[in-house]
Amino acid sequence: MSYRIDKDSLGEVKVPSDAYYGPFAARAKEMYKVTGQRAHINLIRAFVMIKRSAALANKELKALDAKKADAIVKACDEILAGKLLDQFVVEAINSGAGTAFNMNSNEVIANRALEILGKKKGEYEIVSPNDHVNMSQSSNDTFPTAMHVAILLNMEEADRSLSVLINSLKKKAKEFEDAIKIGRTHLMDAIPVTLGAEFEEYAYSLARAQKRMREAMDGLREVGLGGTAVGTGANTPKGYRELAIKHLSEVSKLKLKPSDNMFYSLQSKFDVANASSALRNVAIELTKMANDIRLMACGPVAGLAEVLIPAVHAGSSIMPGKVNPSLAECLNMVCFNVIGNDVSVAMAAQAGQFELNVMLPGMLKSMLDSTDMLKNFLPVFAENMIDGIKANREKLESYIEKSPVLVTLLNPYIGYLKAAEIYKEALKTNKSIRELVLEKKLMTKADLDKALSKESILGAG
Template sequence: MSSSSSSFRIDKDSLGEVRVPSDAYYGPFAARAKEQYKVTGQRAHANLVRAFVMIKRSAALANKELKALDAQKADAIVKACDEVLAGRLHDQFVVEAINSGAGTAFNMNTNEVIANRALEILGKKKGEYEAVSPNDHVNMSQSSNDTFPTAMHVAILLSMKEADAAISVLVRSLRAKAREFEDAIKIGRTHLMDAIPVTLGAEFEEYAYSIERAQKKMHEAMAGLEEVGLGGTAVGTGANTPRGYRELAIRRLSEVSGLALRPSGNMFYSLQSKLDVAACSSALRNLAVELTKMANDLRLMACGPVAGFAEILIPAVHAGSSIMPGKVNPSLAECLNMVCFNIMGNDVAVAMAAQAGQFELNVMLPGMLKCVLDSTDMLANFLPVFAANMVDGIKANKERLESYIDKSPVLVTLLNPYIGYLKAAEIYKESLKTNKSIRELVLEKKLMTKEDLDKALSKENILGGGSSSGG
């Protein structure tokens, strides 16, 4: 290695010499890849950086313990990894989120950063790869083909945990509203048409319940990711690994990541199939389905305030219009819709990538991973905002809710046991035609006594005798 100028050094790889910025910790492979993979303008996700560096650390410890790697080199690699895990050098991971097939470019970017920092720790200069090699030492007992799938699992698990915490925040907010609104009776709707009354509390409890159910499906999908293929190397055979490496490296990776990882039951499966990643993406998609249904309900309940339902009053987070003064829009619910649509689209991309592997390897990993991590990031970032600034500020418009109940002909449904379906249908039509209430018409026609009518149209009977939460 020789210096061509004060701002560049000359690194060598299997393709020849490459000019690399003197202060760069990445090396020739990443320098080449940086110029080729100009796709999104986005660097790799921080959790992928963490996951990959944890793998390099775990591999170095396992190789050292098995006496495959010199202790001094291993210790320098581990120290370099610890510095990155502490937040240093993240700007040196320059390969974009979508890069080479199977993520080889990102694996090598990681190898080079760790090698060059390890060289400094040993008193060497960056680029002196004879002392610590990105391939021979940092990548020892590994291949991109087993490290990237393993890093995917670790990164997704870390990000899913962040999203999971955000989902729990929203569920708590919804449950608090369910309790607040447990006595707010409102007209139910089926087919978007008036139906038997429910409570606003029951609706919010259902939102919390359905989202919590989707959250549990996420937990089930996450369990599949705890099985990793580290140690499979190029095709799943474990070529170029010392005996005992697989179990030891995964044990070390579990320790540093705090995750309950275990060796795959079939290493070939872990390199070829992306079923477990697709299952996580699918769980996120299903959660998005529940979230967007809830967001649409809230938008409808809030629509108005004069010409719509106006059953709930929503907080104003900013001016709703640049031309109409005083307008309040369900902007956060609309934003949640867009988040959900993007998650659904990401899941389609993941499914396409998951089926696109051939023989011993799926090479579509970086694109697949970007989609899943984009989805988890949107949930982790936005759901707490939605909970605090939208859900927590919702108020029941009790006057409007009560007026709908008083005027609704659909209450005649509760009189079926007393006057029969056909007579009830006649009363319903007459109520619509004359604008008289059900109570007024039934008493006028002497179809029921006042006592029976009061009992039939009581709050207890309206709610079917069950709890307001439907529990």
């Protein structure tokens, strides 16, 4: 491999000749061997969009030479089109405040801009990663801004995936609206409900969680770009902040706006922590639903077997014909990871000191991991689990007929204490409520049929 010698403020560094990254990234590549994972594509996109927007703003304000600005913008457009992505070599978790990744971005863009201008990589006196690509910026304002952009891009996809699942649940609620089943409280038999009502509740709870998630996304639309090192906006031309954010809003297609308080945007990570907690709450609702489905499907002989789930693959390597709720189990694991990531975000959010929170790369990785899992898996779960679930109507009806809890519906006719006696006797003798009430002549057949009718069972609901 051939090398070139690049220079930065620490001195000379050997960099592969064909590399577009420079000395800072070359050093960081060796220092931050943490996860084995490169930065997320949406973080790369977010940073490149910021550099593009900054170059345009600086050009319009006559702070940056037009030819250099145009070369920087063209380099950014190429990267946004999918080129040079392998040159972003700094890992997902890197230096405090993400300085290493910011400089990796600056160097790749600078070296490509140099080529566009007909120059050689490393001729930083012509296009400098610091003086030109990073003009009017600091890692301290670009990384928090890139965080918001990257998280928003991912959350928008997660939001669409959640909508797919909610729609599937609504369709199942309609399909099962007449499937009466035993309700359960404390895992014990309770007043009957419909299978449709249960699926409708899953859809409703997730829709409420989705609403909170969208509200949290709105908080991320305020960005601190232009605050530079500590929020003062030092080294930026007048009008830069508004102009740069306008360009960033346009290229990202996100409705971004300047923060009302730049110091807040660099110090506090409330908006990221709030978005993380919204994801956690979605995960809590999802895992409760997954647990219910696993319980309803358990069997087919020695369990509840209230629903029949689609087979997505063989359930066992040794037991032929076994069908497991594998996708629901996978959803559980996704949710546990999302909840764990929220703890990481919370710890990082409180760990800032004075004018800067430096735990940003770790926070961002957690957020992007959570949204990746949700956006990727929820449509799979909707299509291959929810859409294929069938009600085991024969089993549901048999539970209704045999359940002593139906005696609750007779309270207005025979009273609580007499109903309790009938309940206990039904369990002891294995006779149905209907049999015992008629046998003891506690009600007429007509009154009993009315009390235990479908309309009475479902009540006002």
